[in-house]
Amino acid sequence: MNMETKDSGKGVISGNERVLRARLSDAAFFWDQDRKCTLRSRIPALKDRIFHAKIGTIAEKVERMGTLALDIAKYVPKVDNDLILVAANLAKADLSTGMVGEFPELQGIIGRYYALHDGESPDVADAVAQHYSPAGPEDGCQTKPLSIAIGLADKFDSLVGFWSINEKPTGSKDPYALRRASLGIIRLIIENKLRIPLLKIFKLSQDKFSFDVDLSRELRSFLFERMKVYLRDKGERHDVIEAVFSLDTEDDLIRLMSRFRALSQFLDHGEGWRLLDGYRRIANIVRIEERKDGCKFSKVSTNDFEEEDIILWKRLNNTQGTIEAALKDEKFGEALEVLAQLGPSIDNFFDKVKINTENASIRANRLGLLQKIIRLNDRVADFSKIEGGDKTIPKCP
Template identity: 50%
Template sequence: MSELLLELFSEEIPARMQARAAEDLQRLMSDKLHEAGLHFTLARTYVTPRRLALVVEELPTAQPDVREERKGPRVGSPQAAIDGFLKSAGLKSIKECEERDTGKGVFYFAVVEKKGRPTADVLPAIIVDCIQQMPWPKSMRFADLTQRWVRPLHHVLAVFAGTVLEGGVPMGGNTELAFTSRTRGHRFLSPGEISVANSSDYLVKLKAAKVVPDPRERRSLILAQCRDRALKEGLTVKSDEGLLDEVTGLVEWPVVLMGRIDPQYMPLPPEVLTTSMRTHQKYFALQDKNGTLAARFLVVANMDTPDKGAQIVAGNERVLRARLSDAMFFWEQDQKVHLADRLPALKDIIFHAQLGTVGQKVTRIEALARHLAGLIPGCNADQAAQAARLAKADLTSGMVGEFPELQGIMGRYYAGIEGHAPEIADAIAHHYRPLGPTDLCPSAPISLAVALADKIDSLVGFFAIDEKPTGSKDPFALRRAALGVIRLILENGLRLKLRDVFGFAYSGFYDQGGFEQNQPKAVIAQLLDFFADRLKVALREQGVRHDLIAAVFALGDEDDLIRLMARVKALQDLVESDAGADLLAAYRRASNIVRIEEKKDAASYDGAADPAKFIQDEERTLFKGLEQEAQIARKRIANEEFVAAMGALANLRAPIDDFFDRVTVNDPDPSLRSNRLRLLSTIRATLNAVADFSKIEAKAEA
């Protein structure tokens, strides 16, 4: 068993692509090695800005020998068929074949023994295939070369069992990048070449050459240095996992340095300071013991310097001053124009070619927020409408133009400065929330109304113009919007009828001359199906079964998510009980019998059974039980007493079991048979009135 060490050395790989590239290289190499019969125990990857490396441990030194039997033509077949078989098997004479009686005649069989090739001879082609198949999000072609790579590829280190593999990577034309055992260390701190023999040698020599190849180790080093630097100043690092991941991909030898923020810029909103530092400069923000932003920042350099980073810090402080000077200018200038005075400019911003301008969207969400205010306890309709009207105004501000990440946040600051109520200012800041599964949901009534209005308007609009998500594509983030609506409703216990809300939102578009008035039913139906799918995703981690959500949604009359979840919970308690499991089994049995007999008879048995035709007590008992329990279930559901409604259904278990034990459905008497099939159909209809039991998966019967 031997080891393969592969390194692809290039110019700087974008940080956002590194982790995925390492996964892709390991996947491609692993798959191709297994296909070649070269099985190994472990593969691990390393990635830095300039290199993508893979180590495969305990590879065999040769492929296994293969013995393969091939069945040929029947003995006595035409010579052309025999010659073709011999050629495909690599044989020269039919005498090299065996004749076997298969029970269906005597056939020729060829036994082909293929000796495994040395691994060192197989690896070069595998490596080249992997390089050519790497799925970079974006790649480059260089000069007159045809080989594409994310950035200019300088060398390919390929060492197996301590020996450089023969061959190289064809780059196009007559150019080939020959395999080598040499690599390079840090671009500035150790620019010379390094010769390596194996992965241990590789890791040790790279460390000595000021390169930390393992991204996990670099990440830990950066975090530890940041915390140590902050602690010495009595500060803490503002948590930012995304920035930590990005910076890890920007350096090979991390050195954390601390700089100062010019005090004249500290009056800027903290979000402006942190966004400027994070987005443009990749700095970590620091906080004091009270959680207040400190006038310090941390920068991760890729250098050790004789002056302990003094010049690096000074340069970064100078660049930050320029950035914050621009931010201060925008901050001061933006305050000279009131949010309300910015609204006319929204008419010049296109929201979507088919959905109008941002100004038109604001008009729609203002009306929708006012409507929703009447459905949200404690929500002032006038304030909700005003917050919706001002929610997008900061899009025309200089600060948001410079830092788009601050939209909504700057609106809150400007609204507060202008003297608007805190509830309105907060609603402006929170109307984009939640932005993801970990983002907090607004809970204030006005914030709820505006956040819901914004998301529902987008969902209805894009579904109406048939811009629905497809597969992995969701360019308008409609899945996120739907999940946001679901969270806003469920986490705040809102009792909304989605069908009515969607209809009101749709009316906002045709009030603006956008859509036909006879279209909303189809759009609403599609949206409800979409919400059913999103609800399954949203509740999966809570252990709520997706098939039960589908069973309740399938009724077509349930669009109140709070009530729907109560029904689903009660249904789950039922089907996971012994009585419920038996009831579900009986439902399936009844449904299957009715379906089979309807198909055979080309008839429907959906009608009510005739009590006068019952001749067995079990028929009468079941019929009476279905009437009584169905009536109780309907009443309980109307009162939203879903547990009691499911309990009524559970009472049907015994009479249904007795019916199947003692009554012959397919009686020779056609009249009795038809009546009993209608009784079975009534079982199906009774249960389906509570939930579509056909949607419930069989695992519930376990």
């Protein structure tokens, strides 16, 4: 319940105005004082500012950012390489200004105005302001090439640095906002359609530190986990996400998203579920028989082929070449369609042969053929992760 004052709130308004005038007066003072020095002249002061005791100074971080941004620039179209080191060096220079000292929420923002006042390139000024973005899921994502390169370099450097000293997010604790940094990397890459090799960039970033352990795969896994959260928050199916992100050979987020979209769309149709049912049938048979025998059936010998085995073998080999070509060209929908076209050949095989025949060599061979089908499916996605019907497909060991 609101209380009505005797003066209708005039005293409150007057008090707020006094506070606001004082704050604006402070801001005007710092604005005038800070501009007496250029941002470039403030760069040496970053040597006295600690980023983290185990990682080093802000100056060292800025130096790493610059060289890493040059590496990243190879994957950012239309970036001006001549401006990268300038933008990186100026990105944190406003931290020593009186304005940021009094109004820390203005870091980057006020740096942009100071850079423009100093006559720096507008692209450099924008990079100073935008390299912190996106700060969250609702924050705007920069689209200017120079801002993207500097922003990515800053976030990759922070992830690698804190990971190297074992300062990782745990549970609800994330004191260095590494989850936010990873989401920033994801959004910058996805929304700007950048073909960035994650493992390579993580390794290049780590090489700029004095740590020996290669953490690139672990960091990629962390980024993938954040990507899964990003997709789930958008309402995507968790099982389809797992089916695609289980592929250990992938480190290109754009290619991964293309694969994910193709699988999601494919499963919206009956053809997709028929493929899924066929996979389940084969995976069940192989899983049961391998468990029974205590071994894996991975070898196929053409010497033990009968007529129907030969037909399926040839069909699989032809299909494998087509699928590999489609995957190489990133035509993931086409690869799924080719997989689905195997259905009639597999059904015919089951209709005409007995898998668990009394001839041990022929039985092992046929189970090996089925295993080959599973491996072929796994080249596209891990179908064992997809929930079909009332249960999840069992993963063949």
